[in-house]
Amino acid sequence: MSKFLSLEGIEKRFPIPGKEDYVAVTDVNLEIKENEIISIIGHSGCGKSTLLNMISGLDAQTSGAIILENRHIQGPGPERAVVFQNHSLLPWLSVYQNIEMAVKKVMPQLGAHELRQRVEQYVSMVNLDHAKDKLPGEISGGMKQRVGIARALSITPKVLLMDEPFGALDSLTRANLQEHLMRIQQKVQNTVVIITHDIDEAVLLSDRVIMMTNGPQATIGEILEVNLPRPRNRVELQQNPEYIRCREAILSFLYEKFAKDDE
């Protein structure tokens, strides 16, 4: 398969006045295949969010190149949609309007009827038909995040970037959203990059798990292939030897090889 999204020699430095630059991440080389789902996992401060921000273009790398379908990424764009950790819905727009705003901007050629159809299709995809006229302030955190996902997918991005998408949610809601995401992913077949600090989430959702070493100068430590068939069932997986192997590999990486004390 040809290269879809590749990160080549990525480094990110933050200048500190009067001191040497802080090197957040360095020497990151990664190739992501089309329709692949990868997770980037690591302790806090390993630069995984920085990495995602560079792919989204919201942050620029200091050196190295990020190439999507043979084109250098410069700045943000709708072909790399982002699901933000804090959902980032516009609180004065309803669920419907939040998605509509994105579709309208990215697909200005759509007529009124097609526009409505498309928005409603994505509202339905995350099972929010009953809440489509509610404001973000009136729905739960999990529902907001589902709107965030619908908004990101509604503009048919080439890559879906998720920055700890379920990090702020309780574990039951999180499981529910993971199910939503897997179900949707089966349908739309998208390339997805998920930043997470949850080992089970990483194994459950991804084809590959990218493990980051600790910062400063964080880089890719190990890459783990998750050879589990889809659709995946979280309950059945608990007994699956491959699932257990993957979990243990990540556990050992995070807590033995690159253990980190909380200050």
Add this chain to the structure above:
Amino acid sequence: MNRELVKKIFLPLVVLVFVLQVWSGIASIVNEFPTPSDTYVAAFGGVTSEGDELTGVLSDPFYENNQDDKGIFWQVLESLKRVFAGFVLAIIVGVPLGLFVGMSKNAQYALNPFIQIFKPVSPLAWLPLLLFIFQDINMTAIATIFITSIWPIIINTALGVKSVSEDYMNVAKVLRFTPMEKVIQIILPVSVPFIFTGMRLSLGIAWLVIVAAEMLTGGIGIGFWIWDAYNNLNYYHIIIGIIVVGLIGYLLDLMMGKIADYFDYTKRGRA
């Protein structure tokens, strides 16, 4: 019946009785100071304690004898016209300027010193200069209102722009919004409650300013009407004027508050 409501009605009445007592006390000490009952007569008509029969100022607010002798309604209307003219001008100029100051660090650096210096200048200090420029009562009053009520609008609008969360701007960046789309779809909706707070403050200032400005410029208007009452030794009208000015200021503030709530997304759609 609702206890809160009873308190809300009853407690101010207690204070009113106290105020009337103090007022009567002052009236008995200060020579010629109008008593509450005589002021009431002057406002609504009847016979004063000295036996004069009066037509109330408020019972015939619409009379028009000649250019210089009109009922209190026309006086208030004239003042309100000036206030709204200056206020609307201040919004038209102040909101875009505030957006500019809020969005551009350079604009903020460039304009902030001037905003800070001109903001505390009393409207009465501007008045002679503006009168000299315009040589016209109406224009001078409007310009004075404009120049003193624009500052809260600029400052609050800029504050609103600064309160736009980085997250919303990231959404705008990913969707590649143009600067204009950013302003209309994100910055304005976030800033609107702040802008209205600024407008509410401005309207309050404008109403304060107009009375003082009209006293100095003369002509028609509630401010000059009060000053004229003083010159004619008609002390009842001064007190009536004060109460009318206060009531109208209160109504203006209530109205702005309602409009502000209507446009404030944080107050919409919540039970």
